[in-house]
Amino acid sequence: xxxxxxxxxxxxxxxxxxxxxxxxxxxxxxxxxxxxxxxxxxxxxxxxxxxxxxxxxxxxxxxxxxxxxxxxxxxxxxxxxxxxxxxxxxxxxxxxxxxxxxxxxxxxxxxxxxxxxxxxxxxxxxxxxxxxxxxxxxxxxxxxxxxxxxxxxxxxxxxxxxxxxxxxxxxxxxxxxxxxxxxxxxxxxxxxxxxxxxxxxxxxxxxxxxxxxxxxxxxxxxxxxxxxxxxxxxxxxxxxxxxxxxxxxxxxxxxxxxxxxxxxxxxxxxxxxxxxxxxxxxxxxxxxxxxxxxxxxxxxxxxxxxxxxxxxxxxxxxxxxxxxxxxxxxxxxxxxxxxxxxxxxxxxxxxxxxxxxxx
Amino acid sequence: xxxxxxxxxxxxxxxxxxxxxxxxxxxxxxxxxxxxxxxxxxxxxxxxxxxxxxxxxxxxxxxxxxxxxxxxxxxxxxxxxxxxxxxxxxxxxxxxxxxxxxxxxxxxxxxxxxxxxxxxxxxxxxxxxxxxxxxxxxxxxxxxxxxxxxxxxxxxxxxxxxxxxxxxxxxxxxxxxxxxxxxxxxxxxxxxxxxxxxxxxxxxxxxxxxxxxxxxxxxxxxxxxxxxxxxxxxxxxxxxxxxxxxxxxxxxxxxxxxxxxxxxxxxxxxxxxxxxxxxxxxxxxxxxxxxxxxxxxxxxxxxxxxxxxxxxxxxxxxxxxxxxxx
Numbered sequence: 001x002x003x004x005x006x007x008x009x010x011x012x013x014x015x016x017x018x019x020x021x022x023x024x025x026x027x028x029x030x031x032x033x034x035x036x037x038x039x040x041x042x043x044x045x046x047x048x049x050x051x052x053x054x055x056x057x058x059x060x061x062x063x064x065x066x067x068x069x070x071x072x073x074x075x076x077x078x079x080x081x082x083x084x085x086x087x088x089x090x091x092x093x094x095x096x097x098x099x100x101x102x103x104x105x106x107x108x109x110x111x112x113x114x115x116x117x118x119x120x121x122x123x124x125x126x127x128x129x130x131x132x133x134x135x136x137x138x139x140x141x142x143x144x145x146x147x148x149x150x151x152x153x154x155x156x157x158x159x160x161x162x163x164x165x166x167x168x169x170x171x172x173x174x175x176x177x178x179x180x181x182x183x184x185x186x187x188x189x190x191x192x193x194x195x196x197x198x199x200x201x202x203x204x205x206x207x208x209x210x211x212x213x214x215x216x217x218x219x220x221x222x223x224x225x226x227x228x229x230x231x232x233x234x235x236x237x238x239x240x241x242x243x244x245x246x247x248x249x250x251x252x253x254x255x256x257x258x259x260x261x262x263x264x265x266x267x268x269x270x271x272x273x274x275x276x277x278x279x280x281x282x283x284x285x286x287x288x289x290x291x292x293x294x295x296x297x298x299x300x301x302x303x304x305x306x307x308x309x310x311x312x313x314x315x316x317x318x319x320x321x322x323x324x325x326x327x328x329x330x331x332x333x334x335x336x337x338x339x340x341x342x343x344x345x346x347x348x349x350x351x352x353x354x355x356x357x358x359x
Numbered sequence: 360x361x362x363x364x365x366x367x368x369x370x371x372x373x374x375x376x377x378x379x380x381x382x383x384x385x386x387x388x389x390x391x392x393x394x395x396x397x398x399x400x401x402x403x404x405x406x407x408x409x410x411x412x413x414x415x416x417x418x419x420x421x422x423x424x425x426x427x428x429x430x431x432x433x434x435x436x437x438x439x440x441x442x443x444x445x446x447x448x449x450x451x452x453x454x455x456x457x458x459x460x461x462x463x464x465x466x467x468x469x470x471x472x473x474x475x476x477x478x479x480x481x482x483x484x485x486x487x488x489x490x491x492x493x494x495x496x497x498x499x500x501x502x503x504x505x506x507x508x509x510x511x512x513x514x515x516x517x518x519x520x521x522x523x524x525x526x527x528x529x530x531x532x533x534x535x536x537x538x539x540x541x542x543x544x545x546x547x548x549x550x551x552x553x554x555x556x557x558x559x560x561x562x563x564x565x566x567x568x569x570x571x572x573x574x575x576x577x578x579x580x581x582x583x584x585x586x587x588x589x590x591x592x593x594x595x596x597x598x599x600x601x602x603x604x605x606x607x608x609x610x611x612x613x614x615x616x617x618x619x620x621x622x623x624x625x626x627x628x629x630x631x632x633x634x635x636x637x638x639x640x641x642x643x644x645x646x647x648x649x650x651x652x653x654x655x656x657x658x659x660x661x662x663x664x665x666x667x668x669x670x671x672x673x674x675x676x677x678x679x680x681x682x683x684x685x
Contacts, residue, residue: 086432119465127431128464132455138421139456142428142436149384149410149434156428172421179416334466335501337524340553340600 007213009206011253012233013223017281019289026232032296038079038227039291040305042071042284045095047309048104049258051317052111056262060321061111065091066258069225072283073189073252075099076230080238081157086143087126088136089159092189096159100126104316105323112320115330134164137173137186144182144247155241156184163194165208171215174249178215181246185237186212188249189224191256192278196269212249224252225283257282360544366536368510368543369399369475372517373437375547377407380435383521386413387422387439387475396441397477397536423449423474427456430472435521440476443530444487449474450495457526458501473520473527478506479571479621480668481534483661489533490658491622493570496528497599497631503552504599506530508573510541512596515550522549532571539574552597555605561589564678565609567632568619569595572669576619579674588678598628603635607643610636614645615681619674624652646684649677 014029016022028034049068055061067074074095081087087100094107101122110117110129118128130136140158147154164170165188177184188208192199205211212219218240222229230252237248255278259266266275291297328350332339339347363371377383385400385407391414394401404412415422419440426438440446453474460470480489496504505520505527507513513531520527558573559580568576573594580590591609595601610616616636618629633648651669659667 088428115463116465118463119467124467125432127468128460130456132451135424135452135456138424138452139428139431141421142425142430143432144428145413145425146429146432146434169420169424172416172418173424176416176418176421176425334462334464336461337469342553342600342603 007210009209009219009221011221011223012229013226014228014232015226015286015290017225017286019286019293021290025228026235028231028235029228032291032294035228035287035291036296038075038231039284039287039297041075041078041095041099042227042287043305044309044312045071045074045098046284047306047313048094048098048107051313052108053262055108055317056111061108062113063261063263064111065261067092067095069255069257069278069282070189070191071095072227072287073187073224073230073254075227077157077159077187077234080231080234082154082238084125085155085157085238087123087157087159088130088140088143089127090133090161090164091129091131092161093159097126102126104313105319108317108320109323114323114326116326134160134167134169137164137170140184140186141173141176141182144177144184145180147183148180153242154183155238157187158184159187159189161194162188162190162192162199162202162208163197164188165211166202171211174212174215174217174247177247178217181244183241184247185234185241186247186249187234188251189254190251191254193256193260193266193270195260195264198270207251209249209251217246218248219251220248221251221253224254225281225286227283227287254283255281360542362540363510363543364537364540365507365510365513365532366397366399368514369517369531370401370403371543371545372514372521373400373403374406375545376518376521377403377411379547382433383435383437384411384413384429385437385439386415386426388415388417388441390414390439395439397533399439399475399531419445419448420452423452424456426472426474427452427460427470430470430526431460431468435471437473437475437521440474442484442488443476443478443490443492446476446490446492453496453502453526453528454499458499461525462501469524470526471524473517473529475529475531477533477536478530479532479534480658480664481571483664484533486660489664491620491653493530493598494622494626494628494631496530497628501525502599503527503597504530505552505597506532506570507596508532508535508570508594511543512550512556512594514543515548516552516596518547519549519552523552530570534571535574553600553602554597555602556594556596557591557605557609558594559590559592561591561613563589563613564615564617564681565591565593565606565613566617566619566674566678567593567595567606569598569628570621572619572621575669575671576674579671579678582671582675583678588682590678601631601635603639606632607636607640610640611643614643616644617649617651617674617677617681619651619669621653621668623655624650625655627652646681649681651677
């Protein structure tokens, strides 16, 4: 018997939960200004998240999926991507979206049940949120194929959760991306829970990163609570994709500090002890400690930042609340490039506030 | 002008559009070197290269999803799902994404794609190769569903489908692929979508059909003519959005209507047309609308398929019933 294939999966971390540097920092992280910029984004994400939950609890938006605990994944991915790359994401990636120019008002509109929230003024080519799990993994392969066909140095970045790696769409997309060496990066946020199903019951695989191996692509694992680690992995994966080296699967290990959504109650299926332990590993604290110890951050800056973020979030929430709801004809607008004749009567019925029969 | 089969007309339209528009790509299982299992993509790989004529891994959901991604990113992809029974897998992508992307992004994105798949029974194929899924696709908002029935219409409608800015599910009647030839001019002229084609004018009854049942319906009209019954024959061609006006106008003249489909009866597209006539054409009807459909059974394996597909005799019987009413 001979061994015909071997593989190993590397895990990387630069900042430990206590803010200590555990291996030499990559070049970008030696500049404290760059790290402060990432820190500011992460704090804004948390302020946004808290506001969104408050809006839901007071009946001002619909069900909301919190990104609490995932700020480092968001900041790492969002800061690494180029403007004309394309982001395809789930409902828990609002942080990357805001870094790419989606406004907080648009995000609130979306969660408030208004499709105008997906008409991003900033990243015009980014996809809207993908709710059907892992379907967008196949879209990302198509986007990347188009980029490669046109010889563009652009990359499709597809973000998914740990549960998504159990889906056929995920495997089909990964396999095809490998087969054509497509310029695509798959980022799996492994936050340990797919609603109530823990990571251990999702798959017997030791890592989710190793699912890349079967597709013949690069796979690695990073500490998803370490923004430096996520950013560094993204930088390498994006550079490889742009250079024609093909796809990468990055598994970012983190923890969902929130319920699945505001419609969920995680205390039904996981212990307070587990949650408390996860809070000790969260991503913002370690970066703050590191920045403070390196003299780049202090209490005054922290207070000013919190005030600024809260004001920004509050203004966006108010702008959303002040936006009149869409009118009935918007159900028909943009259904097709040009509304087919067959739908004109239905549109007229909708416009007449349903006083006409739909015939 | 060349005399060609329906599948050759598909091939001709693909070739024409790939020549004209560098953004058109073809993808699917075995569409490359092999030219497709029905040879619809024959010669395209040699002419346009493997980057634009893409042999995909064997994964239907991937094909549909990739097609969506390509379309949003500015290509004009034409995907082939090898057989109709395998198209059910892709309905998720069509209903949840292809049909919604323009709408949910408020027109920021669009999805100009074509999903081709051979449909219908009658070629002694294996199981899962003889389905008639048109009503399932026709139920999906935001897309078009086209089902041609002759080489000329296949050519013109496929050109229109590829050029359309929205997703089109393009169903191809396998049984008609090589049944007959027609003169087709490769002039690049697209036919209109969203409109029915009146293939034969008549005053006594309107026969409405689409896709694989159209030749049988025309044959029934021929035989009826021998018995002094003048049947008007309408090929629906685009099932969604439906050109109900043409059907209503015809029935207003004839007073009688028989709708013919190869799909099972319950919630079939024939039911949609019958309902439309009941709602808007009731006072012009001289007899109840008759549906000639397959039975509500699983498409049988090939030894029984001739008894499953509604034939000329059943169409004529339905016409006689409509004529005898009142």
